[in-house]
Amino acid sequence: MTEPVEELTIRKLALDEAHAHLSASMTVRDGWSAPASYGDVTQEYAAVREGGAGLIDLSPRGRLLVSGSEAVQFLNGLITNDMNTLEIGQWMPAAFPNVQGRLVASVRVIRLKDEGTGKDACPTFLIDTEATTHERVLKTIERFTLAGDFRVNDITSETSMLSVQGQKAARIVDSVLGEAAAASAANAVRQISWQKDAETAEVTVVHASHTSENGFDLIVRNDHANSLWNALQEAGSRPVGYDALEILRIEAGVPRYGVDMDNTSVVTETNLDDAVSYTKGCYIGQEIIARIKYRGHVAKKLSGVVFDVSAAIGAGALINSMDGKEIGRVTSVTYSPKLNRTVALAYLKYDYLAADTVVKVLTGDQEFSAKVVVLPFEGVTAT
Numbered sequence: 001m002t003e004p005v006e007e008l009t010i011r012k013l014a015l016d017e018a019h020a021h022l023s024a025s026m027t028v029r030d031g032w033s034a035p036a037s038y039g040d041v042t043q044e045y046a047a048v049r050e051g052g053a054g055l056i057d058l059s060p061r062g063r064l065l066v067s068g069s070e071a072v073q074f075l076n077g078l079i080t081n082d083m084n085t086l087e088i089g090q091w092m093p094a095a096f097p098n099v100q101g102r103l104v105a106s107v108r109v110i111r112l113k114d115e116g117t118g119k120d121a122c123p124t125f126l127i128d129t130e131a132t133t134h135e136r137v138l139k140t141i142e143r144f145t146l147a148g149d150f151r152v153n154d155i156t157s158e159t160s161m162l163s164v165q166g167q168k169a170a171r172i173v174d175s176v177l178g179e180a181a182a183a184s185a186a187n188a189v190r191q192i193s194w195q196k197d198a199e200t201a202e203v204t205v206v207h208a209s210h211t212s213e214n215g216f217d218l219i220v221r222n223d224h225a226n227s228l229w230n231a232l233q234e235a236g237s238r239p240v241g242y243d244a245l246e247i248l249r250i251e252a253g254v255p256r257y258g259v260d261m262d263n264t265s266v267v268t269e270t271n272l273d274d275a276v277s278y279t280k281g282c283y284i285g286q287e288i289i290a291r292i293k294y295r296g297h298v299a300k301k302l303s304g305v306v307f308d309v310s311a312a313i314g315a316g317a318l319i320n321s322m323d324g325k326e327i328g329r330v331t332s333v334t335y336s337p338k339l340n341r342t343v344a345l346a347y348l349k350y351d352y353l354a355a356d357t358v359v360k361v362l363t364g365d366q367e368f369s370a371k372v373v374v375l376p377f378e379g380v381t382a383t
Contacts (some may be wrong), residue, residue: 015160047250055163056162064152078144081276082279091188092108097267105136128206130257151380158221161217165215165240179219196227206219266288300347304372305343305371311370328346
């Protein structure tokens with residue numbers, strides 16, 4: 001007797017028809033049908049890196065609204081960063097660890113305007129996370145909603161998130177949404193009423209980068225997503241697919257869950273240092289994370305590795321020291337057009353993290369020489 005096979009449901013983006021109209025080649029990523037490319041990965045990459053602006057549909061990412069008078073208290077007990085320091089109109093990186101200090105999810109916590117006014121005002125937060133960790137973050141938070149005034153609302157399927165990345169990103173966002181949209185600090189959040197064709201759309205503008213270039217994430221309800229997508233194109237941004245985005249995020253040293261980190265990774269191994277506060281009170285996994293910092297160091301850490309040439313290696317390739325000791329492995333690798341060479345993200349043992357440490361990367365019967373660099377590939381020049 002054969003066991004029933006569970007059907008995999010592929011979710012479609014609200015802008016699926018817009019991507020089809022642009023002749024995008026689609027790929028399935030984290031359960032979503034998303035644009036891999038619009039026909040020319042090289043030009044899509046260049047739009048972001050070479051002085052222009054790229055337009056990326058990041059709607060598969062999870063978006064959870066959290067509110068209630070006890071929201072700060074409950075979230076502070078679940079994440080690594082300090083909720084008490086987050087002001088209205090700002091965002092901060094954070095991580096959800098488990099009791100062993102290992103990574104459940106990497107997130108951005110965005111503080112929106114309070115619900116209500118005066119004494120009845122309650123803080124409201126938007127938690128943004130990768131598509132692959134969306135459900136686990138939702139389940140982690142939902143477990144505590146019966147314990148007090150703490151509510152969660154999954155708005156992922158109701159909203160779209162469009163990202164403009166590149167040197168012209170601020171100019172383009174301002175030209176579409178008004179000058180106040182992009183005139184903000186690096187971690188600022190604006191909520192803007194956008195007038196378009198006699199309609200008003202509420203757009204949340206998050207000043208943030210996924211590429212190491214200037215960038216803005218725009219969150220809008222699905223019924224206004226197509227108008228905003230078209231307006232951003234007309235203002236000069238070029239649609240960029242996930243193939244180009246993968247090159248850009250590796251160059252930027254941005255780890256991806258399920259590729260560069262997972263639930264076996266200690267939070268502080270993953271190069272998410274800005275996501276951890278060591279001065280806040282207790283939270284799940286805090287004892288382990290603090291002990292590692294104050295009584296020693298991590299055994300390994302996510303680092304950058306740069307090759308002298310274009311090297312044909314893949315994820316999982318072993319890394320040896322110059323005296324033949326196994327010291328790490330590659331997690332993500334790409335050819336960098338900016339640097340004209342292969343670059344990789346890799347976990348390396350603590351004693352080999354210093355910049356310019358020479359290592360050997362093995363693949364099959366080939367061996368490539370490489371150097372360790374500080375992410376995001378600081379100080380590396382093009383060949």
